[in-house]
Amino acid sequence: MNIRMSEAIETLAKPADHPVLFAFDGPQGQITGRGAPIPLPRGTSRTLPDRVARAMATMGDKAILGGALPFDREDEDCLWLCPASEDAGHAASGDPQALPLRDWDLTAQPAAADYAAAVDHALRIMADEAGKPQALEKIVLARSLLIRAGATIPVQALMDRLGADPAVTAFRVTLPARGKDARRVLCGATPELLLEKRGRAIASHPLAGSARRMADEGQDRANATALEQSEKDRREHAFVVEYIMDVLGPHCRSLSAPAGTTLTHTRSMWHLGTRIEGELKDPDTPSVVLAGLLHPTPAVCGAPMRRAYDLIGALEPLPRDFYAGAVGWCDAKGDGAWQVAIRCAQISGAEARLYAGAGIVPGSDPMAEAAETGAKFGAFLTALGLPLDAGLAGVTKVTE
Numbered sequence: 001m002n003i004r005m006s007e008a009i010e011t012l013a014k015p016a017d018h019p020v021l022f023a024f025d026g027p028q029g030q031i032t033g034r035g036a037p038i039p040l041p042r043g044t045s046r047t048l049p050d051r052v053a054r055a056m057a058t059m060g061d062k063a064i065l066g067g068a069l070p071f072d073r074e075d076e077d078c079l080w081l082c083p084a085s086e087d088a089g090h091a092a093s094g095d096p097q098a099l100p101l102r103d104w105d106l107t108a109q110p111a112a113a114d115y116a117a118a119v120d121h122a123l124r125i126m127a128d129e130a131g132k133p134q135a136l137e138k139i140v141l142a143r144s145l146l147i148r149a150g151a152t153i154p155v156q157a158l159m160d161r162l163g164a165d166p167a168v169t170a171f172r173v174t175l176p177a178r179g180k181d182a183r184r185v186l187c188g189a190t191p192e193l194l195l196e197k198r199g200r201a202i203a204s205h206p207l208a209g210s211a212r213r214m215a216d217e218g219q220d221r222a223n224a225t226a227l228e229q230s231e232k233d234r235r236e237h238a239f240v241v242e243y244i245m246d247v248l249g250p251h252c253r254s255l256s257a258p259a260g261t262t263l264t265h266t267r268s269m270w271h272l273g274t275r276i277e278g279e280l281k282d283p284d285t286p287s288v289v290l291a292g293l294l295h296p297t298p299a300v301c302g303a304p305m306r307r308a309y310d311l312i313g314a315l316e317p318l319p320r321d322f323y324a325g326a327v328g329w330c331d332a333k334g335d336g337a338w339q340v341a342i343r344c345a346q347i348s349g350a351e352a353r354l355y356a357g358a359g360i361v362p363g364s365d366p367m368a369e370a371a372e373t374g375a376k377f378g379a380f381l382t383a384l385g386l387p388l389d390a391g392l393a394g395v396t397k398v399t400e
Ligand SMILES: C=C(O[C@@H]1C=C(C(=O)O)C=C[C@H]1O)C(=O)O
Pocket: 140, 142, 192, 207, 208, 209, 210, 271, 299, 300, 342, 343, 355, 356, 357, 358, 359, 360, 376
């Protein structure tokens, strides 16, 4: 499809009449993009800066760009251009009666034991390669849950429930139709800021290193303390900070990360986090271009990046698609916020495919990593009204 951007904006006169193309609700603000479904010309990360520059040239200050970048840099992204308007501040609330889901069944793909076997395989590769050039040092392996419901899954009601946690950004992005999946939506609640830009100022807040929250206060604290003191988790985290500093460094006149990590939390998980802040050399660099350069970070891929990426393709039975890519928005000045697309599902009608991954480094325990992915499904399952630990099916007991 070949659409001139100036034409695209004119055709989108009354955004409130149109379906939601993207919506974000979290610490970086509340943004909704509505309009007739007019995508930016689609393309891969290679052509992203050029496509964005052309769109920006015609945007004026009346438009906003938002959407999703896929995990695989060679796949096509999904960005929409919409008029920025005052009444587009937030999407209408969903029907609160629409959830919990009443009829559902759930299939783990792969099963927890097969996931643990893939983790074990990766650990053996790390052990064999240790000390060699380009040796695999970290890999993030994911698994998925397929949920089939008796009726269409209500995306806006789901997003409202996901957004109840103040630590996360709830999001929904309409994805391009594919085969029989005419209305696909990526929806989730991510705690991880990939990149925020306001003028010259940028920030990133990577997370890596995780522990499950517990209902019992004493156990919950104990999990947090163990995470803070875990040498394995600190190693896992350091790869991400180092990578982000390396990628953003050449674009910044200053960039800094504090020494050590900070403990952060959502309602269902503890994480190690580091807030990185800097000032861009060129304040006009669009936030979406910086997000495109950064992702996938070792928080969702591994180190070295290319080596981990190839192995993910070999060890995971399903394509990640938009999971573990980036979601966000960018205004006409290039300002905006991009989050890591985790704690999310691709929803199509009555089906939702949830994804969760865990970082593997030497010293990881395969079944504990399967349990960690199970815990990461928790927030989404709870929002659907499913049991919090439905994602732990097949995970043999591990001490955490
Ligand atoms: C990959 C995911 O999460 C990432 C992996 C983490 C880890 O391995 O500890 C922590 C936060 C995220 O960066 C996910 O939630 O699917």
